Amino acid sequence: MDPLTILAASPDRLSERGDILGYVPQSRRLVGRGAELDRLLAVFDAAAAGEQAGVALVGGDAGVGKTRLITELIGRARGRGGMVLAGQCAELRETMPYLPLVEALWSATRDQDTAPAIRSVLRERPALARLLPDNFAEPAGDGELARQQLFGAVLGLLSELADAQPVLLVLEDLHWADHSTRDLLTFLSRVLQRERVCLVGTYRTDDLHRRHPLRPVLAELFRLPSVTSIELRPLPARPMADHLTELAGERLAPEVLDRLIERAGGNAFYAEELLAAATTGEELPAGLAELLLARVERLTETARRVVGVAAVAGARVNDDLVREVSGLDPETYDTALREIVSHQLLVPDGADGYTFRHALLREAVYGDLLPGERTRLHAAFARLLRARGDRPAAELAHHSLASHDIPGAVAASVAAAAEAERLGAPAEAYEHYDRALSLWDAVPDPEALAATDRIRLLLRAAATAAHSGQTRRAMHLLRRVFDGLDPAADATTYAEVGERLAHYTIEADEIGAASAVARAAVDALPAAPPTPLLARALATYVRALLWSDLHADIPEWAERALAAAAATGAIDAETSALVTLGLYHEPADESTRAEEYFERARARALAGRSGDLSIALRAAFHYTRSQFDRGHLSAAARSIVAGVRLAVDSGLAWSTYGIDLRFLEYLIHYTAGDWDRAEALADSFGIRVGTIPEAQVSAYALFIEVARGSDTAAERLSWLEPLWADDPLVTYIARGLAAERALWRGDEPEAIDHVAAVLKALPRGDAGVIRIAATGLRAHAEQAVRARAAGDELTERAAIQAADDLVERARWAAANNSLGPRAWIGVEGRAWLARAEAEWHRAVDDDDPKLWRAVVDAFDYGYPYEVARSRWRLAAALVARGERAEARSEWQRAVEIADRLHAAPLRRALADLARQAGFGDTTRPAQAGPLAALTSREREVLRLVAEGRNNREIAATLFISPKTASVHVSNILAKLDVSSRTQAAAIAHRSGLLADAG
Helix, strand or coil: CCHHHHHHCCCCCCCCCCCCCCCCCCCCCCCCCHHHHHHHHHHHHHHHCCCCCEEEEEEECCCCCHHHHHHHHHHHHHHCCCEEEEEECCCCCCCCCCHHHHHHHHHHHHCCCCHHHHHHHHHCCHHHHCCCCCCCCCCCCCHHHHHHHHHHHHHHHHHHHHHHCCEEEEEECHHHCCHHHHHHHHHHHHHCCCCCEEEEEEEEHHHCCCCCCHHHHHHHHCCCCCEEEEEECCCCHHHHHHHHHHHHCCCCCHHHHHHHHHHHCCCHHHHHHHHHHHCCCCCCCCCHHHHHHHHHHCCCHHHHHHHHHHHHHCCEEEHHHHHHHHCCCHHHHHHHHHHHHHCCCEEECCCCEEEECCHHHHHHHHHHCCHHHHHHHHHHHHHHHHHHCCCCHHHHHHHHHHCCCHHHHHHHHHHHHHHHHHCCCHHHHHHHHHHHHHCHHHCCCHHHHHCCCHHHHHHHHHHHHHHCCCHHHHHHHHHHHHHCCCCCCCHHHHHHHHHHHHHHHHHCCCHHHHHHHHHHHHHHCCCCCCCHHHHHHHHHHHHHHCCCCCHHHHHHHHHHHHHHHHHHCCHHHHHHHHHHHHHHHCCCCCCCHHHHHHHHHHHHHHCCCCCCHHHHHHHHHHHHHHHHHCCCHHHHHHHHHHHHHHHHHCCCCCCHHHHHHHHHHHHHHHHHCCHHHHHHHHCCCCCCCCCHHHHHHHHHCHHHHHHHCCCHHHHHHHHHCCCCCCCHHHHHHHHHHHHHHHHHCCCHHHHHHHHHHHHHHCCCCCCHHHHHHHHHHHHHHHHHHHHHHHCCHHHHHHHHHHHHHHHHHHHHHHHCCCCCCCCCCHHHHHHHHHHHHHHHHHHCCCCCHHHHHHHHHHHCCCCHHHHHHHHHHHHHHHHHCCCHHHHHHHHHHHHHHHHHHCCHHHHHHHHHHHHHHCCCCCCCCCCCCCCCCCCHHHHHHHHHHHCCCCHHHHHHHHCCCHHHHHHHHHHHHHHHCCCCHHHHHHHHHHCCHHHHHC
16 A cells, blocks of 8 residues: 555544554544645546646645645545556655656555556556566666656556546655656656646645755746646644644644644644644644654654664665664564554555655654764665665665765765666766766775776766756766877777767757867777777767868768778668768759668668667658658658657657657648548647747647648647747747638738748748748738729739739749758749749739649649649639639549548638639538548547457557557447447448548
8 A cells, every 4th residue: 555545544533542642643624725625626637537637736835734635635536536646755865766656656556456457557668667676677778768768658658547547646745856757747747738647746845945956847847838836835723723623533722722723833744743742741842853853752762763773764664674774683673663653653655664654754863863873874774785785776875875985885876877777767877977976086996896987987977967968967077088088098088088079069059069079089090990989980070060161071071981880880870971961962962862871871770770779760750851852752651650660669759859750750641631640640749838849849730720720720829829939940830820820711911920920030041931931922912812803003012012022032042042052942842932923923913824733733742732722723713714614623623632631721712712603512511421520530540440450450550559449449439320340441431531541
């Protein structure tokens, strides 16, 4: 049973006077916290209903009632069918990563109600199972990879559990959270969107000093719309009086009650302890620590000794360890422990340990020990842990350092760092490495203690710093040692440190410094015989040259890198150099040379021989992106599958290139007209955003939402609006699509405002200018056409002048874009330029059908939506020329595409054109038919059912759990009013669902 459940199970009232002295149970009724509980339940209920995943952070002073409130929430959540996972952080000098997550999972696997579900999902997620004490999974490997795998596994675990029932995840005492737990909290708070998950964290506000590491995390999270902040303030006198009366089980004398309320100061825990002390008639202490110690003083000397040892042990007390360190025989120890437990100073926690009833109690006991006494006890724990060898190295490092055993602290810190890396906790690994480095000069023979030399330790420290997002810290570490190295004395070490320093400097966008360091690393090594280090240094130097003034030197140096890599089998170096060569040749090269480089890099990456998965994903991304840019959509759709699968299988789906691959997958399906699949992918692009990266993710969903006329587009734009002025990409996507949405609603002035804002944000030569200019030209053309029909020459001239300016800007961007005057703008860029020219001619009263036929042809590389939009304008131009038969043919072809895509705004525009031209019945809704009731995700699942896929195969294709696939299938059968998958598949075939996919 987990600690929170134990607290919730406390007796309801004081028993007869013969009861345990000093024991004060929690009150049966939650007093004075109804409003806070209602807010927490609202967050949980919204998550349980599938409206939105929620995060609530509950702060308050120590003892103010956070745990009692959470206990009540846990009971209510369970009563509403929720699964509860609860864990607590602990105060340790040497951090133990993911401690509350470990406790939550460990407790859940021991609970008969939750164990089956938890163990089932853990079997499929070794990154999570690896955390548990009884697990024997293989090490995770690289720290950053392990961390991203772990984060993905946690998200997958919560999502799968939430498919069956709502999940309440409680992380208590976040003020003691390790760096990785804080990162996990931030990750979940940002990523959770519509899963039936409620995350609740608690923290002490009085512990958050100015430089406390939780402060910036809270400041960041409180800006998120999905995060609810709840601060527990001191209880007012009336609720406190009710609380104390219920605890006492009888009416207290007014003067006693008033005194207790005054002394408690609104703190529920103070009140409980004061009431407990009052029942014994003791002299009441002046402060909480004294009060707590007064309760300890009631114990026998032997029991006090055990409590002191337990306080040194940490927040969770291992029974065997404390017994051995106490030096007592088993019988005496058991007697003392029974006394301690009877006074509720320690409470059972699992089969082999205890926790202090309140963390403040442990702190008070620990602080009351004499300095020498603490040191001796820490030393005893360190000796015992070293002899046993079955406890986390971080625990040994903590006790070694506290006992002033510096050599032991160095060795244990290095071991703890390695453990943290295996657990995917690079931030904690860096802290341990940094600790060992800080003690390096204080011990004799540190190399023997660390089992490595100082340079190797620095390289690992830098790697873990970079993997935890501290790239500049990694640069600083290596810069200090690099500047002190002599290439003549040790060229290999100089080059290895220099190459890594250059790599991190590139990541920090300091290209000039990176190329200088990378070149120094290359020059330090002999050209022959080649080595893997030389190949890696050359590849890093080539990458640094990509945006430097020595850009033209890339082919020469890349060939040297490739030769060295081929001679030494350095696959990662070869892959990196090939990707850089592809990027070098791509801008000014319409041949297949760049694509061939990307293909060679991808082949090596996907062959499974690459040791650096980030390089493999980079290669997979650029190969598919190159196909997409060249209009090879079928090939891109095939190749993206392998790239996304690599990202998912490696646990790097949330890495930079993992996310880029998912965006690219979305754009491929959107462009190719597979909108149901694209919409299903966009379901994970959160609407409620608070940062630029989140806004960039969210904005992509607008492509399909605007094109389908979804109401969600307005909500998404309202969240993006506060951020779109702060980032060019967000401005380009969000305001560019807001302009298109305004045009579909007939609001040309709003569209023009959006276009002007985007053009102001983009460099003049940015290729994106072409598309935005085409959008603005449509607005000005509409104004010009309407003004001509009304005889408003002034408005017409203004619209034409604005159109002249825009088309010139589009032409200039196409000829002089930021990649150079000869740079290739891609098939889509040429199509948008054709659209801009046609709209300009429409504005100046030359709506020539052959211009629109050119636009249709330009987009007809596999972009059905833009083909349909172009046929709409072509049909209108033909109607104006009196060519009605051909106009109706083009109109009909556009209608067929709009109906298939469920492109409601375009369909309405086509209906308007049909009415004006007298083409006949145009009222058929875009989503008519038996599949109209299905969501986009359900249509996607039905398509796979019709292809004969079982639930497991559907789950693998859509990256969902088999259980979720089963739920979708059940919903589909109900909506279609059929009883079998075969009947549902028949409806899918009759409705053309599979033909739409083709």
